[in-house]
Amino acid sequence: MTRYDRPRLIEDTTGATKLKVSLPGGRYQLSLRDGGRSLLRDRLGYERRDVVPDPIVRVLVATGDAWFPHQRDYESVLADLPENAPAGETDREAVAEYLRTTRVPAVRLETVTRVIETTGLSGHIDPDDVPVTELPTIPDGIFEEEATSEEGSGEASELGERTGEAVEPADRTDDGPADQQTIGDDGTEKEDEETDSELREIPGIGAKRADALCAAGFDSIAELAETRPADLAAVPSFSEATATVAVEGAREHLDDGPSTAEELARQTGREASLFEAALSQLAAAGVPPSAARQTLLRQYGPSVADIDAVDGRMAYFLSEAGYSTPLEVSGASLEELEAVDYVGAATAARIKEGAAELLDD
Numbered sequence: 001m002t003r004y005d006r007p008r009l010i011e012d013t014t015g016a017t018k019l020k021v022s023l024p025g026g027r028y029q030l031s032l033r034d035g036g037r038s039l040l041r042d043r044l045g046y047e048r049r050d051v052v053p054d055p056i057v058r059v060l061v062a063t064g065d066a067w068f069p070h071q072r073d074y075e076s077v078l079a080d081l082p083e084n085a086p087a088g089e090t091d092r093e094a095v096a097e098y099l100r101t102t103r104v105p106a107v108r109l110e111t112v113t114r115v116i117e118t119t120g121l122s123g124h125i126d127p128d129d130v131p132v133t134e135l136p137t138i139p140d141g142i143f144e145e146e147a148t149s150e151e152g153s154g155e156a157s158e159l160g161e162r163t164g165e166a167v168e169p170a171d172r173t174d175d176g177p178a179d180q181q182t183i184g185d186d187g188t189e190k191e192d193e194e195t196d197s198e199l200r201e202i203p204g205i206g207a208k209r210a211d212a213l214c215a216a217g218f219d220s221i222a223e224l225a226e227t228r229p230a231d232l233a234a235v236p237s238f239s240e241a242t243a244t245v246a247v248e249g250a251r252e253h254l255d256d257g258p259s260t261a262e263e264l265a266r267q268t269g270r271e272a273s274l275f276e277a278a279l280s281q282l283a284a285a286g287v288p289p290s291a292a293r294q295t296l297l298r299q300y301g302p303s304v305a306d307i308d309a310v311d312g313r314m315a316y317f318l319s320e321a322g323y324s325t326p327l328e329v330s331g332a333s334l335e336e337l338e339a340v341d342y343v344g345a346a347t348a349a350r351i352k353e354g355a356a357e358l359l360d361d
Helices: 034-043 054-063 074-080 089-100 106-118 142-149 154-163 193-199 207-215 221-225 240-254 260-268 272-284 289-300 312-320 326-330 334-338 345-360
Strands: 008-011 017-023 026-032 181-183 189-191
Touching: 017 034, 017 054, 017 074, 026 034, 026 054, 034 054, 034 089, 054 074, 054 089, 054 106, 074 106, 193 207, 193 221, 207 240, 221 240, 240 289, 260 272, 260 289, 272 289, 289 326, 312 345, 326 345, 334 345
Parallel strands: none
Antiparallel strands: 008 017, 017 026, 181 189
């Protein structure tokens, strides 16, 4: 394995920190949740383009803090990851501390235990010390109630079947329980309707999830935006995926910059309403904007073959290496592009310039 084939920390065009890894078929980007970013950036001090040792990558994939959105399950990613540089003592101690403070879904515990044992981390942490999040028991009859109250939500239900995620339709307008109340600062009861309505402005949050957030003490979008997805996943009606959707949606709602839908519209020449509808439906299915953006851009936007400096042969090998769109090209370094067959140093620079021009059009 060459230096450029090893897992490395990168930043995409939105400034999001990701891991670029080699898997069968080319180089791919693993998205990072808050826990993964904190471990790599804050605890270990890794910078952009630094090589990340194998045990760290495997632990992050096993816990779910590094993930390959909706294209590979985490067991497949772990099986396909090649062996690379081992972790040093400082890295192992930091990873062990990360595992002691990260709540792992019960369904992933066996995988996390196996990774600890096979990467040499067992000398730094006992798998029994990893905190586990148990899934709540589903009350009898809940699905019958949901089916009755969600008639007409065919699109969202279909998305849920494909992703395996419990879906809350994005277009529900009911206000939930009429008697939902909280206690105000003066000790008197007040209605939650205003908070409930504000929270439901976030794609993927309907009446049921808004009620759950109010019951858990969330009283504003700003508070939701400051929450770690891993913590929000402990709230009833939320999973890892829907918690990520909610937090990303809250942060985007408060951001003064263009929305994901507006950025996609600018880069593809399509109407923003097209992407707003798609992102809303995907959010209800547990797919956050950061995971959906690249796929939607690939579906509706230019491909790597549209870059002026790219001929047919280069387009083929760039796609095989994981660079199918101008967005993916723009996130690659010159060294990574030069490593692709039939792409030299001068051509790599022109390809990056051409990708930037297409994204700015």
